[in-house]
Amino acid sequence: MPDVTPQPFTTRPELVGTVGMVASTHWLASQSGMALLEAGGNAFDAAVAAGLVLHVVEPHLNGLGGDVPVIGCTAGSGEPFVLSGQGTAPALATPEAFEDLGVDLIPGTGLLPAVVPGAFGTWMDLLARYGTKHVRDVLAPAIGYALDGHPLLPQAAATIARVADLFTEHWPTSSAVYLPDGHAPAPTERFRNVALGRTLERLAAAADAAGPDREAGIEAARAAFYEGFVAEEVDRFVRTTSVMDATGRPHAGLLRYDDLAGWRVREERAATAELAGRTIAKTGPWGQGPALLQQLTVLAGMDLADTRPGSAELVHTVVESAKLAYADRDAWYGDPDHTDVPLATLLSGPYADARRRLIGSDASDELRPGSPDGREPRLPARVLAEVERSRAAAGDTGPAPRRRTAGTGEPTFALGEDAPSSGATGPGTDPAVAGDGLTRGDTCHLDVVDRYGNVVSVTPSGGWLQSSPVVPALGFALPTRAQMFWVERGLPSSITPGARPRTTLSPTLVLRDGVAELACGTPGGDQQDQWQLPFLLRHLVYGMGIQEAIDAPTWHTTHLVSSFDPRDIELRGLHAEERLGPDVLAELRRRGHAVTVTGPWSLGRLSAVGTRPDGMLRGAATPRGIQAYAVGR
Template sequence: MLPSKPELSGTIGAVSATHWLASNAGMRILENGGNAFDAAVAAGFVLQVVEPHFNGPGGDVSIGRTARRAQDAAEICGQGPMPRAATPQAFSDLGLEHIPGSGLLPACVPGAFGGWLRLLAEFGTLRLADVLAPAITYAEEGYPLLPETAHAADVLAPLFRTEWTGSGQIYLANGAAPKAGSRFRNPARAQTYRQLLKEAEAASADREAQIEAAHQAFYQGFCAEAVQRFLDGGPRLDATGAGHSALLTADDLAAWTPSVTTATSRPYGAYRVHKPGPWSQGPVFLQQLALLEGFDLAGMRPDSADYLHTVVECAKLAFADRDAWYGDPAFTDIPLADLLSDDYTRERRRLVGPEAVNELQPGTPGGRSSWLPGAAPEPEPDLSGHTDEWMGQLRNGLPTILKATTAKGDTCCVTVTDRHGNTVAATASGGWLKSSPAIAELGFPLGTRGQTMYLAEGHPNSLAGGKRPRTTLSPTVVQRDGQPHLAFGTPGGDRQDQWTLQFFLGVTAFGLDLQAATETLAFHTDQVPASFTPHQSRPGVVVVEENCAAATVAELTRRGHRVERVPAYSLGRVCATGLGTDGLVRAAACPRGRQPYAICG
């Protein structure tokens, strides 16, 4: 297809995010002298306000960054751990065989706020007041409500009126949901941000000290106290059809700080690709690249059956390893070096043949044996008095209000590149409008990432108190010839590292510019069990956009794939920025969803 718009280029900086107001906020920071990291933080806080159905301060963020003088990239883990009281026995005592996908039980320590602050403190240059100002303005003065947010509030309105009344105070007016496009305000959220800023500035005149004071106010001060008061208020209805109290406490918040470590990376031709570690699904991107190095992708057409089959079969192998081996490395010895080694990759590559393989095939890195805990059977919830659509929505752990006719999507993304060569990609999620009751005095709900963990013991992603659940959040930063080159990401849960891989291959294997690479045919396999409740797996299913050629679909079917079509240009929302060898910054935003926006200056 012809690109719908050109790749953008400029000299000051480039921002691409999943909402135009976030992109604009980031660009203003760059124009006023801030660097890429300042801009990303400002955009990230705006995303929390304008995309509340997909992220919030109570959720999570994964951030990758690199700079011209940095040989390696850093990753910031804004994934909070499970409460110390969260154990398999605790759920067994409640009569539960899995962690529900909504309510208070799956709540982790909120990591998003701390993650953004750590980026600002470690790598930014501006003060907290500078980067919080746009978010405060939109929360106080209002912003045009997205159709997805309005639809979620409308579907969930009966729940908000009767059970999750804090959510009702924020998202309903006289018991009714707001209309799409209407001016929407969240004064409680604005007041939370203002109070954080007030306590930060009262603590010190020093920039770094103010950021630390804001962290303290959130995790040990008034925010943590408000969270504890809310949780002490008793059980709240969740996906089980009953009410449960949280295992999370203010002490869990006080004990946590975000980490900054060297990103996991692997070379790919002239590139070095950096991903978050195995506490996320990030290394699965690197495993796919390693497998694909053995195929002549450039000799295939990007819409051909050969290409789709090869990419899908490699994805199946890499994601099988994700499910078998990835988890919090602070609790489990993850054989990451073996998983990324050349010898292991050659062995795995031999499994890619001309026909589809429609069962999971995890490998044996270093001779180790693995096991895949099957998804626990979903108990039938007690639906007495709860037979409306909203109860069915709660049973699915994704943030999206599911519709039979549309592809599932979730999460937010922002990427920034400045004229100095600083690049950052961040994927934020959790604390969704649909996931958990809002804390009315703070203006946001807690996250539900705990649902991704297993109650069966002995697996890398088994539940344990203080352990990080394996997250799907997976931004990417890339160097070329040792210099910053690309930053990109997409919403999409488990599919993020399939859709962004196709973007990256568009650039590297097929020579497309950034914008054209966001607009190539998108597809993914659903063979891997979903990270989110109810952990659905669909062996052999390959989802393609309906603009895929009929001959390609027929050939994939002949090879044993179960091809499922979805509307054209509906998969993923890739955002990307980068720095060219000519010193110009570049940006692109996928036109899918009509919401991501790229800006260059």
């Protein structure tokens, strides 16, 4: 009899091999990382090389001046580590400084929201602690693509075209790089960023000049960035330049040389939770990763075996648990060096039990942060006013209002990571370009596993070409993460000199019996953990392969405080790929969700790598956006 067992649906094969696997949001980065593995490097060497290439080939999604949270595990250690590659607020960034400028909401663009760029220092730290290669080895691919050129992604070309007027009228240093010959480059055109290439070459040369000692070379490159020519150029540009930003007015920045010179990467323990016999590891509450862990602790007390992947019951339950977790994120998370985050209680079983009892059969229209240890939660006054305004606009019963965009009176330009397009229609649709024509930033992601069992997951972001003007002597833009702080005082995420903004960047590591089994992640701002959670459920609970779990239709809620300027909210908002099916979507509406149906391949850009129980390596990447690839052998 022929085998009639239904075969899983995948758009691509799940890769299986023994030498190594690299998966990222761009094929050139994936192959560059694989080249390091082929040359005898380990997973950490490969991640650094791939990440630096992402800075060059996805400039609308990240940059050398951005930020890089890392979570990894060395072979046999059983203990995941986190590198906090998030730059801190400048010493001058006080509430008074913004109030004196008449700014009550930190803009998402320009120089005013710039924080210390953490990416390069984090790559060097990862290389020094866990890698084996020299600086020039890992910088060479990125230098080549910057100086010799790369095929400009259609999404990057579209982003540049949408901000061309802004560049021409207000940001001439960006115009010089991204509008060669005075016009936006065409999709797949050979594109060079010579200034960036020269910066990378100078960093490599600084390492070479330190001599043959690998660690001395790494330190020399780091010092050249944070205490040498890069820091000097950043200080000069930010101190002497005022540019138009999302307030509709020009401002100079607050970042200074001393902010860069005093910054160092932090290695920390991961926050963890349990699911299906695995340990899920995330960053601390300076990122949003613990929100996924909070959801897991709530869902672990439910009988998920009674639900089906993609069923209305599962989607509803996951969305309602997300609302609770993100309400806690918005009320409690921040840099634990500067605020008391009750993370142990938020991740505890008794707290999850209490939160689980709040989930009903209908969609909640409330923001319900909890009271860990009996403490009263506090949300920003602006958020509470927005909730009341949203309820009034919806008549408290009608469809949730659409998200607003900043009304600056200036040409609309990117505000940072934001919701993907609701007009996307296929796997090739750019999640960073909305159906309404607005340009929005996003993020990158990469995962690597090597033959030895070293695993690392990284989510590079920030320094978007459309969010801050190019520092002319360096060829890259600065990170605008200060937009994630509040000017209002007394909040866990109030603007504080030296504090890390509470970001959305959220790589994931999965361990089984103390062995790293899987690394995964996705771009997507507030949606990152919301897209990862269904993937983890499909793979760990329902038994799907990682490519099948990535390809399955997904969803997210917008019933949360946006982490990005203009910090809006969409009560009961639920965005779902149409492949969930009309019956499921109708049932979700019946339960009170304000459903926005998106294109069939519009949400998430997940990638994943890991090790099977038999020791074979595996890798997978999403078809959404038609640029992510997994490679390996």
